[in-house]
Amino acid sequence: MKAVVNYSSGAGNVEIRDVPIPSNLGPHDVLINVKGAGVCGSDLHMYHDIQGFPVIRPVTLGHEYSGVITAVGSEVILFKEGDHVVSETPAYVCEKCIYCRSGQYNLCPHRKGFGVLVDGAMAEYVKTREAIVHKIPDNVSFEKAALTEPSCVAYNAVAHHSRIRPGDYVVVIGPGPIGLMCTQIAKLFNPGRLTVIGTRKDLSRLEVAKQFGADEVIVAEDGDVVEKILSYGDGFGPDLVLDAVGVSATLKQSVDVVRPAGQITKIGWGPAPIGFSLDPLIQKAARLQGSFSHNYPMWEKVLVMMEKGEINPLPMAKTYLIDEWKLAFDEMDSLAHAKSIILPNP
Ligand SMILES: [Zn+2]
Ligand SMILES: [Zn+2]
Structure with missing residues (x-):
């Protein structure tokens, strides 16, 4: 065969x-x-x-x-x-x-x-x-x-390993297949706002993100991502960040934007050391959760x-x-x- x-x-x-x-x-x-x-x-x-x-x-x-x-x-x-x-x-x-x-x-x-x-x-x-x-x-x-x-990878990350409630501000980083399915499944929880972040190379995949329920897509090269995320609502940031990329820069972004007492669920892999302090995570009493x-x-x-x-x-x-x-x-x-x-x- x-x-x-x-x-x-x-x-x-x-x-x-x-x-x-x-x-x-x-x-x-x-x-x-x-x-x-x-x-x-x-x-x-x-x-x-x-x-x-x-x-x-x-x-x-x-x-x-x-x-x-x-x-x-x-x-x-x-x-x-x-x-x-x-x-x-x-x-x-x-x-x-x-x-x-x-x-x-x-x-x-x-x-x-x-x-x-x-x-x-x-x-x-x-x-x-x-x-x-x-x-x-x-x-x-x-x-x-x-x-x-x-x-099912996305279901486990969003529905099982994340705390997510109707009305939550949810950010998905990375519009690859897992990020896109996380978007679709997060939408089932009726979030208050659902934002997906990608790069210029992702333009066609960001279109799919909109089709899958994103209220907004952000292209990383088009301005300060952290500022854009924090400009929504009360300015304290998303209740839940789903990191479907796996490089250290997106985890740093997640830590920078996550709401105090919020959650980051990390699905993306990357063997490199993270190379920055996790102190803000501690100060915010936020949760960092793996999902596999x-x-x-x-x-x-x-x-x-x-x-x-x-x-x-x-x-x-x-x-x-x-x-x-x-x-x-x-x-x-x-x-x-x-x-x-x-x-x-x-
Ligand atoms: Zn696979
Ligand atoms: Zn066993």
Whole structure:
């Protein structure tokens, strides 16, 4: 079968390879014929070999996917051949640590993600585990369902890890796929004002932010961002800042603007040291909260909201055939649109 394989370290070392269809299904495994595979920022980081996490190579990329079940292991009871499904991202968790036992398996120290440490979904087939598969509602397309994963990342950050109430002033930094989905989900809480910050390069993605419910977008190069944010309302700043970028400069901005007793939720990663004092955070008695990945109940909720049309990531996306993987990567990289989806079996 065709697969988009990151075959060695070094920039640009990705190609289409002919690899075997996954076989030897374990008793709890499920084989999926992949219908949609989203390209994630982390796939692009691996493509450029600038990822900040351990990887194995060669590895088939992709961890955001939907498809049709074509085979199930001998002890699978919840699914059968022909079911339309999505799967979560942890190809392996230990099932023994306190986080696995309490349903917070996204925090399992032994977690291995698809497309990073286990072959992923930018291929005609992928093998996954019954425990992390979900049925897709009838009215949700495979393309839309393939973006359940980034929607759940945003859901976890906004609905689970943030304190957010109707009327709140909410600022999202970074209109990438996660920032855009944070915008859409924050909108469900009926904020008093929802502001999204990007750069000149983000102009097309900032348009999507407006479509996703932003009251205002700020282009960082067009004046003092901190001043603009603090000019709204009583001048004390946003109740909640969602930092979906990951560089130190945006965390500094977040600390500078967050309302006393407010919250910063940080979703963006960056291996560099932050390089500034966190004293203002302490003086403001504000909260700095990390958010990572998602778990089973969040997927079920996001799928319900997709069925009702309350969550719809598709306006930020463009689809490509698997042979066009390079175009899919490069166009997303150039910020032409926020999200590329590869269709391995159109
Ligand atoms: Zn992702
Ligand atoms: Zn574990």
